[in-house]
Amino acid sequence: MSNSKQISVIIVDDHSLLREGFASRIEKDDTLELIDEAATGEDGLHKICKHKPDVAVVDIELPGINGFELSKKIKECSPNTEIIILTSYKQEEYFREAMEIGVSGYFLKDETIDILKAIKNIISGEPVISPKVLSFVTNLYSKRNRFRENVPDLQKLTNREREILKLLSVNKSNNEISNELCIDKRTVETHRNNIREKLGLIGGSRNALLVFALENKEILT
Amino acid sequence: MSNSKQISVIIVDDHSLLREGFASRIEKDDTLELIDEAATGEDGLHKICKHKPDVAVVDIELPGINGFELSKKIKECSPNTEIIILTSYKQEEYFREAMEIGVSGYFLKDETIDILKAIKNIISGEPVISPKVLSFVTNLYSKRNRFRENVPDLQKLTNREREILKLLSVNKSNNEISNELCIDKRTVETHRNNIREKLGLIGGSRNALLVFALENKEILT
DNA sequence: TAAACCCTACGTAGTAATACATACATAAAT
DNA sequence: ATTTATGTATGTATTACTACGTAGGGTTTA
Numbered sequence: 001m002s003n004s005k006q007i008s009v010i011i012v013d014d015h016s017l018l019r020e021g022f023a024s025r026i027e028k029d030d031t032l033e034l035i036d037e038a039a040t041g042e043d044g045l046h047k048i049c050k051h052k053p054d055v056a057v058v059d060i061e062l063p064g065i066n067g068f069e070l071s072k073k074i075k076e077c078s079p080n081t082e083i084i085i086l087t088s089y090k091q092e093e094y095f096r097e098a099m100e101i102g103v104s105g106y107f108l109k110d111e112t113i114d115i116l117k118a119i120k121n122i123i124s125g126e127p128v129i130s131p132k133v134l135s136f137v138t139n140l141y142s143k144r145n146r147f148r149e150n151v152p153d154l155q156k157l158t159n160r161e162r163e164i165l166k167l168l169s170v171n172k173s174n175n176e177i178s179n180e181l182c183i184d185k186r187t188v189e190t191h192r193n194n195i196r197e198k199l200g201l202i203g204g205s206r207n208a209l210l211v212f213a214l215e216n217k218e219i220l221t
Numbered sequence: 222m223s224n225s226k227q228i229s230v231i232i233v234d235d236h237s238l239l240r241e242g243f244a245s246r247i248e249k250d251d252t253l254e255l256i257d258e259a260a261t262g263e264d265g266l267h268k269i270c271k272h273k274p275d276v277a278v279v280d281i282e283l284p285g286i287n288g289f290e291l292s293k294k295i296k297e298c299s300p301n302t303e304i305i306i307l308t309s310y311k312q313e314e315y316f317r318e319a320m321e322i323g324v325s326g327y328f329l330k331d332e333t334i335d336i337l338k339a340i341k342n343i344i345s346g347e348p349v350i351s352p353k354v355l356s357f358v359t360n361l362y363s364k365r366n367r368f369r370e371n372v373p374d375l376q377k378l379t380n381r382e383r384e385i386l387k388l389l390s391v392n393k394s395n396n397e398i399s400n401e402l403c404i405d406k407r408t409v410e411t412h413r414n415n416i417r418e419k420l421g422l423i424g425g426s427r428n429a430l431l432v433f434a435l436e437n438k439e440i441l442t
Numbered sequence: 443t444a445a446a447c448c449c450t451a452c453g454t455a456g457t458a459a460t461a462c463a464t465a466c467a468t469a470a471a472t
Numbered sequence: 473a474t475t476t477a478t479g480t481a482t483g484t485a486t487t488a489c490t491a492c493g494t495a496g497g498g499t500t501t502a
Contacts (some may be wrong), residue, residue, distance in 0.1 A: 173488070173489090189489075190488080192489080192490085206489070
């Protein structure tokens with residue numbers, strides 16, 4: 001009955017109607033197999049730990065332990081099970097918590113989403129976030145009103161200059177840099193000036209170079 | 222030639238080898254059609270505005286206008302074109318900017334990702350983020366969480382001090398702040414010192430306060 | 443071979459911020 | 473009613489960085 005090529009799935013949701021719909025959809029797809037289902041967190045945990053399915057679809061609002069607690073416990077007892085949150089909560093806090101726990105997918109029930117395709121995507125290594133939920137990410141980022149006009153041209157800098165810029169990005173002073181690189185402190189100043197000129201930071205605020213270094217610290221080799 | 226059921230795609234990347242590989246993959250899939258390609262931002266924009274493809278795959282680092290600028294212009298001239306960023310930059314800043322612009326996908330070149338499947342997913346309405354990149358979302362959220370726990374020191378600041386810290390976070394000098402708030406520049410220094418003391422930044426590096434302000438600019442009211 | 447670039451070093455001058463103080467008026471708390 | 477917190481202002485000295493230069497020795501390149 002259980003084809004080894006099939007993706008094994010367990011759903012944990014207290015709405016029987018939703019479980020039925022989910023089961024009927026999965027039945028029509030022979031690459032997926034619903035091996036069990038549960039209506040409570042405890043029952044779900046028990047069944048998932050027992051069967052260790054490829055995918056667990058869990059609701060957040062559950063009788064007993066909720067979907068978050070359940071997810072954490074799943075990660076302990078069956079770490080290879082991919083967890084998909086399927087919920088009607090689109091609050092940012094819930095999404096955030098799900099992300100922190102490290103679930104592989106987060107979908108809203110009221111969406112016209114192809115949950116089966118999402119499961120397959122996740123199994124093939126692509127975490128998927130539901131379109132409506134993705135807007136949280138976008139909004140979150142948009143709240144920061146910094147907007148980069150150009151990809152900074154770090155290629156214009158020499159190796160030494162990039163090295164010094166990297167030290168600047170971890171907030172080292174000229175003195176510290178000169179000690180670390182065993183060069184004169186005035187030489188460090190020369191490099192700084194050359195860097196500032198190449199990056200077009202001359203005449204700006206006193207700390208323009210530091211700000212640049214901090215903002216770009218990740219992309220410095 | 223062009224089957225109306227096919228998904229039309231244009232790729233903009235300055236690496237010809239990558240374009241060739243992309244083209245050869247697409248050829249083998251008759252649901253996708255590569256209708257044109259470009260090596261520069263300008264050429265890409267021209268071709269995309271002309272053909273208005275279903276999907277545009279764009280690199281960030283491009284000769285001339287970069288991938289971000291290109292994406293913004295694509296959204297103007299061909300708003301129905303889904304944009305997929307395909308890049309070797311996995312820095313959070315780039316991902317953030319891509320999200321702000323509102324692209325539908327963000328993938329890393331060095332990943333063993335099925336880009337064709339990703340295109341199809343996106344066409345079917347599922348924004349997809351590359352697995353490695355998705356960790357930014359997680360990190361971002363957990364970072365925010367840490368902020369709230371580890372920086373209650375901000376509560377120790379008075380309203381005026383927070384106001385000044387906020388101005389510091391956008392890299393204003395004491396002089397600029399004193400003008401803006403109509404107080405003496407030495408008073409601003411007093412506030413700075415009080416802030417530094419309350420945040421435990423005394424004796425640290427000269428720019429410790431600036432670094433702090435920059436790193437926490439998002440959570441300043 | 444000459445030109446260009448890179449790393450190094452230094453001179454003088456000025457500005458910005460810190461370290462470490464004191465001081466006064468007001469408003470809130472108790 | 474006295475303490476406390478807050479916002480304001482000032483003094484002196486020191487440090488860190490910038491502005492604007494010059495300059496030698498090394499390697500690469502045209």
